[in-house]
Amino acid sequence: MIEDVSHSLNNYNIRSNPPTNMSVKEASFYLGISERKLRESIARRDIRHVRFGSRIILRKQDIDSWLEGMVA
Numbered sequence: 292m293i294e295d296v297s298h299s300l301n302n303y304n305i306r307s308n309p310p311t312n313m314s315v316k317e318a319s320f321y322l323g324i325s326e327r328k329l330r331e332s333i334a335r336r337d338i339r340h341v342r343f344g345s346r347i348i349l350r351k352q353d354i355d356s357w358l359e360g361m362v363a
Contacts, residue, residue, distance in 0.1 A: 306320070310351070311351055312348050312349070312350055313349050321354065333349075
């Protein structure tokens with residue numbers, strides 16, 4: 292139960308005060324989409340990212356630019 296509260300508070304912080312660099316999990320929560328959808332966009336190279344071995348890092352400015360490009 293304490294973990295649920297801690298997890299919810301951490302997720303709230305990502306939306307209200309997002310870090311400069313995010314993992315796929317953090318970025319998907321920030322965007323409000325599933326990790327799977329975000330990973331599909333990364334695989335298509337729709338969104339800029341950096342790989343460190345198997346770890347994927349996304350910069351907030353790249354996420355925001357990608358999102359702006361999707362506005363109709």
